[in-house]
Amino acid sequence: MKKNQFVEGRNKGSNKYFNQFIFSVLVISLLLYFIQLSQANEKLHEADRPIQNPPNVLMSRNGVEMDGLEFFSDSAEAVKSANLIPNAGEVILNLEIKETSGKIFNPATGVFDKVKLRSYRGGNDDPKVPFVAPTITIVPGDTVRINLDNQLDANDPSCKDVTDVNKPHCFNSTNLHSHGLWISPAGNSDNVLIKIDPKVNFTYEWNIPVDHPAGTFWYHPHLHGSTALQVSSGMAGALIIKGDRVPSREKNGDIDTLLRHDDGEAFTDRLLVFQQIQYACRDKKGDIKKNANGEWVCDEKKDVGKIEKYEDQFGPGTWEDSGRYTTINGRVMPTFSSSVGEIERWRFVHAGVRATIKPSFRKSSAGLANKISASGYSSASSKEKLAYIDQNCAGPQATQLSLAIDGLTRNRLIEQTQGILQPGYREDLLMVFPETGIYCIIDEAAVEGTVSGIEEDRKILGFVKVSAGKENINNVVDFVKAKLIRSANKFMLAEVRDSIITNLNSHLGLERFVDHKSILANEVTGQQTLAFNISTPSEGTLYEVGNLTIDRGPTNLNSYAHDRIDRDLVLGDVDEWTLKSFFNEKNEVNVGHPFHIHVNPFQIISIKDKDGKELSGYEPGNDSQYAKLQGVWKDTLFIEAVDHEIIFRTRYQRYIGEYVLHCHILDHEDQGMMQNVRISLPDSSGRPTNAHSMLHTNQ
């Protein structure tokens, strides 16, 4: 017994050491395995990495630290109590601007490229995906204080001896624009006429009015001379305003209050920030490194992709030549997960610089159901890539229901199978996938209606992996309509419930959720005209904005000048604008410019092509990019050239001050396609009055 006990005891002791040894070996092997696995995954592609919304900025709300997650639908408890959002208050956040090293997957070569780019850091970012700015989520009535801390290098050769403001310059200086927000453009608010140099910080203060629409907006730098370079580096983020105002007999409400499940929980809120990060690696001579097909490559270990030049890195055709892919939330070709019958709100933000995106969802063939393999796609030639799409993403385009444009709710849900996003545009969709399997997210980049006017290959932007769900779907539109009607029955006030349901039933109408009152003809007090133009005199290309003559030709054309007010407008006026794009015959590739104006949105009245045909109507079969835009409110609108004529109306409400309108091809803006606009108080006879202004006007 004793002996046995001893033997047993000794064995126990050696077993203990042996077990520890085995355990350590196992842990080390597992660690090595995971390291290898992650490296292998990273080498191949990132298609299998599931993707979430971009990170939320770290902020303090009324003194409480939070990362914004509370606002999203995963805070089921808050939502169930019908308390969708917190009370308005003081929001404080810090945005640092830094040079950041990272990696971006390159489908032209199938490997990750090292890059070093300027980026926003918001205290809560994913270090693996640094080139999308964190999301700022706020509510109407908030006072938002953003400390913008520019930590870029003060030694900036591009900022020395600047003689021509319309030549790109001061790449390390910056400022901040809240694109689409209806707030003051002056002082420390949405002011893009100030310059924040390296090693300087400044606190912006956005006072969001209590009647501000809830919706999808975005933020980005807007310093004339460095805007395209900084936005193209990934310096752009979503700016979401959440609302909990239900419609009443007197007032329209927030669409957020309708987009709910039976138990009150909000639909899953997806956010897709599309960016065009146009980095390049350079050889010893400073030229962009290219492969035999002309695609930009970073093919040596020491290569680091950067964005430091306009001459060869921006401009017509450069995006297409580069072979770069539009990123979604900082990633190339990511994979989303959804389930059949799950209605989701997909918020699209075009935060790129100049390439049009036409997103559609196509069911892939069954063979891919278990493995989303983009590696075959990544390593293929561009011809093989097209064949891959034809073969593997051949299903019909899935139904999209468009509910808002540029953050502003439409007067009805629009059924479509393909969207069109021009630089600066946003679109909110209701998506529900009818079948299990993989859907490819395709950029159906046909040449028609695009900014570049250049034939561009269709590309895979990402994937959606759809698993089995609780509900089956026969017809997507009927399914969504029934769900919204159930929501209206449950959550809308009795005084408007019937009209909301009648509108949904008859034409998918959302009239009770539209943010701004329509501008009727008898409200209009004046006219404005605008011409965008590129001219090519012998001394170089000029990017200009001007007016239209009576017979609708361009006149009064000028490139941007800091000290000139181009439009003197009067607070309280309501103008009807007519806009056209022109281009010089020699400049064959330019087919139009996306117009953007700060502060007040506009309502689309009419969009006609060169034959005078109305394009913005609702008739079936209208497949223009302007179809079903009549009456819709926007802040950015592509003005196609070749004699398209756009008419919109806008009110100059509430805010006075100086701000800008410009082309949202950001390298055009940097090179002069921008105007200063001033809204002043009227004098006793209704003319603009600025008692002590030193600036002379152009009108």
Ligand SMILES: [Cu+2]
């Ligand atoms: Cu332009």
